[in-house]
Amino acid sequence: MELKQAFGQALKQFRLAKGLTQEDFSSISSRTYLSTLERGLKCPTLDKLEGLASVMEVHPLSVLAAAYHMKGDTGGLEALLARIRAEVGSATPKS
Template sequence: MEIREALGEALRRMRNLHGLTQEDFGLVSSRTYVSALERGIKAPTLQKIDDLAGRIGVHPLSLIVTAYLMQDPEIGIDGLISRMREEVIEP
């Protein structure tokens, strides 16, 4: 699964989990754009991920991390966080 497809699936799952429809994103995006994202046809910008996550009520990293976990479920959340601890540069 490509990351674009995984991000689309993560968006769809989080949207459904929070009881939102594609139409509920009208203030940040059109329904057709959200649909294209969820089907993995389009790849969002970082700003769009921030907007979408804000509409859902989650941190943008939650969408991104969920996508990467879907792409590689064997790493697990603990493995991914461990890797990020090693790689992230704190200000």
């Protein structure tokens, strides 16, 4: 599965799990744009992703992690989260 399609599916699953309609995103996006994202036709900017996630009350990384997990090349969700934890930890300056 392509990443855009996986992202669209993840976005739609989060939206539906939260009981939201595409119209509930009208303060930050048109229904048409949200539909194109969910169908995997477009990719959002980081700012748009943050706005979409805020409407759903989830962290933007949750949507991205779900997308990469759906894409299927992560070795499972736990492996993906462990990799993210290690990479962020090694890239962050120690205090």
